[in-house]
Amino acid sequence: MALNSIFRRASSLVLPLAVRSIATPRSFHHAISAAITVGKRNLSQDLNRSFFLPSLRSYSAASASNKADVSLLNVLESEIKCAEEDDQNSVDEIPEEFPFKIQDNPGERTISLTRKYEDEIIKVEVDMPNVAAEDEDEDNDEGGDNDEQTREESSIPLVVSISKESGECLEFGVTAFPDEISIDHLSIKKADGSEDQLAYEGPEFQDLDENLQKAFHKYLEIRGIKPSTTNFLHEYMVSKDSREYSMWLKNLKNFVEK
Structure with a gap:
């Protein structure tokens, strides 16, 4: 008898808590759905971030490299023009008396x-x-x-x-x-x-x-x-x-x- 009384008191305490936790199935499913949606959104953001950040870094590095190359080419072209002007004064004719x-x-x-x-x-x-x-x-x-x-x-x-x-x-x-x-x-x-x-x-x-x-x-x-x-x-x-x-x-x- 004492044992049965203990079981009944334990059941009376556990059951209302269980009923309250699942008292509204609709809200339960809604909570589960919201959690999944939030999880999906966070996962999508993480995936997008992990996919695009390396691409952006590569693009920035390539852009900086291209600018440096263009700058170098401009300087080279300017120097080539100066060198070609100097070439116009080059010695082309060898004197007839040159012995070699x-x-x-x-x-x-x-x-x-x-x-x-x-x-x-x-x-x-x-x-x-x-x-x-x-x-x-x-x-x-x-x-x-x-x-x-x-x-x-x-x-x-x-x-x-x-x-x-x-x-x-x-x-x-x-x-x-x-x-x-x-x-x-x-x-x-x-x-x-x-x-x-x-x-x-x-x-x-x-x-x-x-x-x-x-x-x-x-x-x-x-x-x-x-x-x-x-x-x-x-x-x-x-x-x-x-x-x-x-x-x-x-x-x-x-x-x-x-």
Whole structure:
């Protein structure tokens, strides 16, 4: 009897709560439907956000990249026009008295000269002058130090090789200034092309007897290495520098446009 009384009291407490929780089925279904709708809306918003945000970021990055590319192309086009104007003053005609045949390969910074003198083959490799530094020195005040700096920077380097039929070669390192040629060093190259690291190469050229220095200058002069030749080469290399710069700019522009 006591046990049954306990069960009846428990049922009387639990049943009204259960009835109240499901007293109105319509409101129950409405609550479930609303929860599903809200869930769907939140899920849709999350999906849309997760889908569009990376796309927006990619679009923004692509837009910034395109603007940078367009800006770069505009600057390149402007620089190309300036370079082409400089090309109009380039040296095209080779003087009739110029003693060498010129081999100029586009895209390379050096040119090669060749000629035959009696039983010798003479080859000369000419490098670019420092044109930019030379232009800067033109704005400096006149003075001993500035004149010396201009003299050095307006020069062009040459390597002169004179080969005999035996295959041996006498090689000169030369620096050509306006109306003046300076011999920096000289050496004999063996016919087999081998080089002995311990071989005696002689003293510095400036340490040689003055008469011997003059004799070597005359030796080069009669083979075509003289101021009239190197003065033209300086003008030619300035023009080549302008042509190569223009071509380099156009190659950059083509790359950016692709």
